[in-house]
Amino acid sequence: MGLIYRIMANPPPNDKLAKQWTSDEVIGFLESKNDVLSLDQANIDKIREEDVDGEMLLRWTVDILMNVFEIKYKPANKIMKLVEEKKLSDSLQSMHVSTPERKKIVPQGKELHELCKIGVLRVGDELCFFKKYITYMGIVINRRFKVIEVNKNTWVPTIKENDRGTEIHMQVNSLGVLERKIMDQDLKQEIENHLSGGRENFIKGLQEYNQTKDTTGRYKRLDDALKTQSALDAIFQVQQAELHPERNFSIYINYPNPNTDRDIAINTKISDYIDKYFKKT
Numbered sequence: 046m047g048l049i050y051r052i053m054a055n056p057p058p059n060d061k062l063a064k065q066w067t068s069d070e071v072i073g074f075l076e077s078k079n080d081v082l083s084l085d086q087a088n089i090d091k092i093r094e095e096d097v098d099g100e101m102l103l104r105w106t107v108d109i110l111m112n113v114f115e116i117k118y119k120p121a122n123k124i125m126k127l128v129e130e131k132k133l134s135d136s137l138q139s140m141h142v143s144t145p146e147r148k149k150i151v152p153q154g155k156e157l158h159e160l161c162k163i164g165v166l167r168v169g170d171e172l173c174f175f176k177k178y179i180t181y182m183g184i185v186i187n188r189r190f191k192v193i194e195v196n197k198n199t200w201v202p203t204i205k206e207n208d209r210g211t212e213i214h215m216q217v218n219s220l221g222v223l224e225r226k227i228m229d230q231d232l233k234q235e236i237e238n239h240l241s242g243g244r245e246n247f248i249k250g251l252q253e254y255n256q257t258k259d260t261t262g263r264y265k266r267l268d269d270a271l272k273t274q275s276a277l278d279a280i281f282q283v284q285q286a287e288l289h290p291e292r293n294f295s296i297y298i299n300y301p302n303p304n305t306d307r308d309i310a311i312n313t314k315i316s317d318y319i320d321k322y323f324k325k326t
Contacts, residue, residue, distance in 0.1 A: 062135045066099030082120050148324045154219040156319055158200040168192055171297040180284040182250050184235045220290035240276055291316040
């Protein structure tokens with residue numbers, strides 16, 4: 046008798062609500078988590094035979110898993126822990142990432158205000174910034190800002206940041222302005238740190254990049270600027286790349302799950318929200 050090969054089902058996409066899962070996606074979800082669940086193949090086969098879809102999965106209980114599917118107590122509890130986390134994640138996703146029937150036309154630079162107005166960005170959420178600056182030898186800047194207030198007249202959010210141990214509150218009129226502020230403070234500080242750690246090697250690396258990767262004459266412009274300005278100012282000005290704040294910022298929601306000892310986290314790029322909510326002009 047020949048060997049029987051089983052093809053594992055594909056797990057559902059992360060952003061697909063559990064109530065929309067097909068029976069194959071339920072199996073794929075369970076199989077993708079089986080390093081934690083430790084289900085027997087007989088358990089998987091039984092669930093497959095019952096043709097359990099996403100809506101049925103959401104109605105599971107420990108008793109149903111033990112009595113109907115003959116799953117042991119420990120893995121049954123682990124399954125319910127994952128199901129409860131998915132329920133909570135879906136409720137947050139529906140609240141924050143649902144697509145409107147009609148998309149609005151929003152002026153460039155006002156997207157953040159509109160996201161506050163429609164309740165996507167709220168008090169308690171965090172604005173996260175992450176960018177790897179290739180033109181600055183791969184310097185990485187990673188910042189998080191807590192939203193502490195949203196003006197109900199202008200829909201301008203106020204964020205909180207810590208600067209060298211000092212708490213600072215700041216209104217954010219646009220993400221572009223906030224990214225420039227991050228560059229002026231954090232990026233300049235990182236450039237200075239690199240110069241202090243090895244000025245010649247840092248500049249040599251920048252010029253090697255400019256010589257091989259850039260076609261805008263940056264190599265010569267940096268060489269000329271280094272003769273008339275400080276190294277920090279010359280590098281900061283010449284190496285600047287285009288701003289794309291909607292790609293570099295995301296909204297982070299960390300929601301405590303009352304049913305487990307782990308939090309549910311959703312981190313979505315601003316550009317994804319813009320695509321869902323706003324028309325492109």
